[in-house]
Amino acid sequence: MNLLFGFLATSGTSNEITTKEAITWIEKLIPALITLGKNLVFALIFIVIARRLIRWLKKILDRSFKRSSLDEGVSKFLLSLISVSLNILMVIVAINIIGIATGSLVALLGSAGLTLGLALQGSLQNFAGGVLILIMKPFRIGDYIIAGADEGTVTGIDIFYTKLLTIDNRKIVIPNGGLSNQSIINVTNEENRRLDLSIPIEYSANIKQVKELLFAIIMQYDSVLKEQPIDVFVSEFADSAILIGVRMWTKKEDYWQLKWALLEEIKERFDENHISIPFNQLDVTIRTDLSGSSNLIK
Known part of the structure; x- marks a missing residue:
C-alpha cells in the first residue's frame, strides 16, 4: 500500500517516468499485493472460524447458566455483553491480520468512545440502571x-x-x-397476597347482618386462605354510606379471579337480602312563585 501511495505521489510531481522505472515499481508492487491478498484470505478465514467459535461458546455458556441458579435476566445480559466484546475483539484481530496497525485504531476508538459517551449520557444511565x-x-x-x-x-x-x-x-x-x-x-415477589375490599352500605342497614353475610360469602371460596386472618369491619363513615372493610389472603395467582368473583356475588347476595348499595345523587327542587314563574334550585 505504501508503494502505491509512493507511485501516485511521484506521478503527481514528475512529468516523466521511464518504462524501466514503471516496471521496477510494478515488480515491487506485485509482492505487496500478493501479501495483502493472502492477509485478506487469512482474515476472512479467521472471521469465519471466530464467529463459529463465538456461537459455540455462547451455547455452552447458555446451557451452563440454565443449569445454574443464575437469574434469567442476568444470564441474558451476560451473554449479550460477552457476545459484543468477543465480536469487537474479532474485528480488531482481523484488521491486524490484514496488516493495518491497530494501535492507532484502538486510540481512535477510545477517543470516539469518550465523545460518544458524552453525547449518549442518557443511554449510559440506562446501561448503569440495567x-x-x-x-x-x-x-x-x-x-x-x-x-x-x-x-x-x-x-x-x-x-x-x-x-x-x-x-x-x-x-x-x-x-x-x-x-x-x-x-x-x-406484586408477585411473595407467594401470598392480601385482598382488600371496601363495600358501601346505607346508614339504615343492619351492620351485624351485613358483616355476617360478607363473612359467609368469603368462606365459600377455596382460594381464600382460611389459615390466614379474615377481617370484616366498619372502616369509615362516609358522606352517604358506611364503608365495610373486608380483608383476606389468597395465592398471588388467584388474586384477580377471586376479587372479580367476590364483587359479583356480593352484589347478588345484597339484592337477595334487600341490602342497598348507596350512590351519589343530585336532588332538584322546582319552586313556583305567585307570579307563575319558576325558579330552579339545585
Whole structure:
C-alpha cells in the first residue's frame, strides 16, 4: 500500500517516468499485493472460524447458566455483553491480520468512545440502571410490578430497557435509568397476597347482618386462605354510606379471579337480602312563585 501511495505521489510531481522505472515499481508492487491478498484470505478465514467459535461458546455458556441458579435476566445480559466484546475483539484481530496497525485504531476508538459517551449520557444511565437491576434484583422475569403509572408482567430485562406485558396484552418498554431511580412495587415477589375490599352500605342497614353475610360469602371460596386472618369491619363513615372493610389472603395467582368473583356475588347476595348499595345523587327542587314563574334550585 505504501508503494502505491509512493507511485501516485511521484506521478503527481514528475512529468516523466521511464518504462524501466514503471516496471521496477510494478515488480515491487506485485509482492505487496500478493501479501495483502493472502492477509485478506487469512482474515476472512479467521472471521469465519471466530464467529463459529463465538456461537459455540455462547451455547455452552447458555446451557451452563440454565443449569445454574443464575437469574434469567442476568444470564441474558451476560451473554449479550460477552457476545459484543468477543465480536469487537474479532474485528480488531482481523484488521491486524490484514496488516493495518491497530494501535492507532484502538486510540481512535477510545477517543470516539469518550465523545460518544458524552453525547449518549442518557443511554449510559440506562446501561448503569440495567446493571443495578440485574445485580440488586428488585424484580425478575415473570414478576408483576407497578412502576409509577406503568404496571405489568416483566417479560425481559435488556441492557438498556425493561419490557412489561400488561393485562390487556400491551407491551411497555421502560428505560432502565428511570426504572432504577423510582419506587417499584413487586406484586408477585411473595407467594401470598392480601385482598382488600371496601363495600358501601346505607346508614339504615343492619351492620351485624351485613358483616355476617360478607363473612359467609368469603368462606365459600377455596382460594381464600382460611389459615390466614379474615377481617370484616366498619372502616369509615362516609358522606352517604358506611364503608365495610373486608380483608383476606389468597395465592398471588388467584388474586384477580377471586376479587372479580367476590364483587359479583356480593352484589347478588345484597339484592337477595334487600341490602342497598348507596350512590351519589343530585336532588332538584322546582319552586313556583305567585307570579307563575319558576325558579330552579339545585
